Amino acid sequence: MKILFTGEYSKSPNDPAPLFVSRVLYEGINKSDNETLYLAYFQDGKRYNRWQKIFGFEVIDYKKNIFRCGIIPYLFQVIKYNPDVINLINIQLFYSVLFLLKPFLNFKIVYTMHGITLYEQKHFYKMNEFQKRRLFLAEYLIMKFSYKILSLSELNARYVRRYYKLKDSKTEVVPNGISIINISKEYSDDSKPSLNCYFIGNPERPEKGYPFLQEILFEEKIRMNISLFGADYSKEINHDGRVNIKIYEHIDNESLRNKIPDFDLFITASAYEPFSLALLESMSAGILFLASDRVGLTERFNDKLKNLVFRFNNKASFLSKLKSLDNLSLVEKREMSDHIKEFASGYSIKYVSDIYLKSYKRLLKENS
Numbered sequence: 001m002k003i004l005f006t007g008e009y010s011k012s013p014n015d016p017a018p019l020f021v022s023r024v025l026y027e028g029i030n031k032s033d034n035e036t037l038y039l040a041y042f043q044d045g046k047r048y049n050r051w052q053k054i055f056g057f058e059v060i061d062y063k064k065n066i067f068r069c070g071i072i073p074y075l076f077q078v079i080k081y082n083p084d085v086i087n088l089i090n091i092q093l094f095y096s097v098l099f100l101l102k103p104f105l106n107f108k109i110v111y112t113m114h115g116i117t118l119y120e121q122k123h124f125y126k127m128n129e130f131q132k133r134r135l136f137l138a139e140y141l142i143m144k145f146s147y148k149i150l151s152l153s154e155l156n157a158r159y160v161r162r163y164y165k166l167k168d169s170k171t172e173v174v175p176n177g178i179s180i181i182n183i184s185k186e187y188s189d190d191s192k193p194s195l196n197c198y199f200i201g202n203p204e205r206p207e208k209g210y211p212f213l214q215e216i217l218f219e220e221k222i223r224m225n226i227s228l229f230g231a232d233y234s235k236e237i238n239h240d241g242r243v244n245i246k247i248y249e250h251i252d253n254e255s256l257r258n259k260i261p262d263f264d265l266f267i268t269a270s271a272y273e274p275f276s277l278a279l280l281e282s283m284s285a286g287i288l289f290l291a292s293d294r295v296g297l298t299e300r301f302n303d304k305l306k307n308l309v310f311r312f313n314n315k316a317s318f319l320s321k322l323k324s325l326d327n328l329s330l331v332e333k334r335e336m337s338d339h340i341k342e343f344a345s346g347y348s349i350k351y352v353s354d355i356y357l358k359s360y361k362r363l364l365k366e367n368s
């Protein structure tokens with residue numbers, strides 16, 4: 001089987017989850033017995049000139065078959081490679097050339113959907129009109145011409161079927177995965193988890209749920225220390241001598257992972273989170289957590305882990321779950337930590353790569 005990954009490519013320590021996952025997923029599939037190729041485009045107009053966008057060619061990693069191309073070399077590489085499956089990584093207009101080639105080459109296109117621009121724009125944030133129309137057009141074309149949409153949660157699959165009027169058979173739910181993280185939390189005393197928490201996400205982005213968290217902490221008589229990572233600024237908030245919130249600017253992913261064992265509790269209060277790699281990584285270290293039921297990963301939880309999930313935007317549900325955590329004995333905390341770690345260990349890149357390969361093989365058999 002010949003597999004082509006295409007979209008953005010980066011190895012920056014500050015890569016967003018879609019780019020990080022696509023890179024490590026490709027590396028996992030690259031180790032299989034299948035032929036693999038990764039083609040990126042000279043997308044960034046601030047870094048690349050017009051000549052590069054049309055004729056450019058750059059070797060990113062020759063051994064792993066990763067290249068960056070202008071549109072003409074890109075076309076040449078796709079035709080020469082003649083893939084069986086093309087996996088689109090993120091929303092890009094340059095995929096249009098693939099849709100034009102589709103009737104002439106016998107490949108099937110799948111799209112790993114990390115979010116739905118149409119849904120996010122309607123409910124959470126706005127962008128300028130030109131950028132919005134450009135992304136809407138790109139997303140529409142992807143939804144129309146992809147053979148299969150790979151969603152990270154059933155909730156997100158329902159959203160995309162509703163917004164783009166897709167048949168159920170066009171969507172498939174797949175997980176994200178993580179690389180092995182040699183970091184582990186050891187609970188060593190009976191302190192309350194709520195005294196030492198962390199939260200990841202820009203507080204200015206409404207879908208991350210920070211306003212809900214701040215409101216409930218200020219209103220209720222809770223003692224809590226929170227470190228918030230991912231803001232565009234640094235700030236410290238102390239409320240009534242009970243709540244202390246330290247807001248930090250963006251730090252690189254590796255530095256953030258190394259800080260995980262310093263905390264006793266991870267909180268994600270998102271209104272919209274198709275999967276949450278941050279939650280999975282905290283779980284891999286055995287950190288206790290509280291997660292909104294709008295977080296896609298929670299769909300996969302067993303009954304024991306669902307005890308750590310609260311109803312989105314529901315103060316009573318959040319407070320009840322927090323109280324239950326604070327009342328755990330040291331033995332119970334350690335048992336729960338081990339259970340959390342065991343769950344996360346099942347989402348290795350090898351496991352997720354195998355799921356993708358099985359999905360590719362199934363779709364190649366369909367209508368063949």
